[in-house]
Amino acid sequence: MKILNSMAIHLYKTSTPSTRNGTVGSQVKSNPRNNLIYGQHHCGKGRNARGIITARHRGGGHKRLYRKxxxxxxxxxxxGRIVTIEYDPNRNAYICLIHYGDGEKRYILHPRGAIIGDTIVSGTEVPIKMGNALPLSAISSSTSRKPYALEEACTVWEGVLIDQKEESTSTDMPLGTAIHNIEITLGKGGQLVRAAGAVAKLIAKEGKSATLKLPSGEVRLIxxxxxxxxxQVGNVGANQKSLGRAGSKRWLGKRPVVRGVxxxxxxxxxxxxxxRAPIGRKKPTTPWG
Incomplete structure (x- = not known):
């Protein structure tokens, strides 16, 4: 077994085709709290109320418990303090269990570089530190202070990202800051940049809006x-994993894709x-023409 690109993605000795072609990510266990999970009834899976397939290539899959x-x-x-880092079957990012000072316990997305024992806080005047949540209005247009840079803030040690940056006492978010879990509507909760390894950059502010550069390259006003x-959201090597066999794909609820030809x-x-005949048309078409 060896680690691929220091991203905690393991390649195993080639004894079977599944281990030869597949990779395994970090062995993060999941032991969710009962009051933070609930079951979901997935009825149909790609079918409408009449049982007709409306979304192809869906069905089956392992049962899941949704984490709040x-x-x-x-x-x-x-x-709050990070108590555990857990696997979530409903997303490709890991999640953290937070114990707050008032006794509240909640799950959040695992920020890259966060380890068990780190403290986080949210508010309008909180330090610019990995995992802290604050409004985009807490922005400093001054470029004299360096933004939270991912390359300088983290280092890789045995496949685990460790935060080396000292905690800043300033409460102004400088331009160029890396952010994730961004709200679109005030109070609705984060809707943008939530996938594993996703990160956006704060590039400007003007009037009542802030300009963000999203992972897709889109520049958007928020x-x-x-x-x-x-x-940045953790588990940055999620896109480098290979399932290795068809059965692993079926566990995710994805059925085979058959070529039309x-x-x-x-x-x-x-x-x-x-x-083996050509498609007989000038250009490919969908199953519905």
Whole structure:
């Protein structure tokens, strides 16, 4: 077994095709709290009320318990401590269990570099530190102070990102700060930049809006009253994992994708013909023409 690119993605000795082609991420266990989980009844899975397939290639999959994630971060000015880092089957990012000073316990998305024992806080006047949540209005247009830079803030040690940056006592978010879990509507909770390894950059502020550069490259205006979390979402190597076999895909609730050229004409416009035949059209089409 060896680690790929120091991202805690393990490659195993090639004894079977599944281990030869597959990779395994960090072995993060999941022991969720009963009051923070609930079951979901997935009926149909890609079918409408009449049982007709409306979204292809969906079905099956392992049963899941949904974890209640605190995207709003509305425990204002109350410090919390990271107690566990857990696996969540409903997303590719890890989650953290936070114990707040008032006894409240909540899950949040795991920020890159956060370890067990770190403290976080949310509010309007909180330090610019990884995992802290604050409104975009807490912005300093001055460039004299360096922003929270991912490359300088974290280092890799045995596949684990460790935060080396000293905690800043300033409460102004400088331009260029890396953020995630960004609100679109005030009080609704974070809706943008929540996937594993996702990060946005605060590039400007003007009037009542702040300009953000999203992971897709889109430059978007967001109200400065909306909040965001400092740092990058953890598990940055999620896109480098290989499932290795078809069964692992079925566990995720994804069914096989069949090419139209191997179907019959009744099933797809590309189907039919003797042997390996071309699609018989100038350009490819969907199953519905």
């Amino acid at each position: 994630i605190d995207f709003r971060r509305n425990e204002k000015d109350i410090y 109200s400065k009253n909306c909040s965001a979390t400092v740092g 191997v179907m019959n004409p009744v099933d797809h416009p590309h189907g039919g013909g003797e042997g």
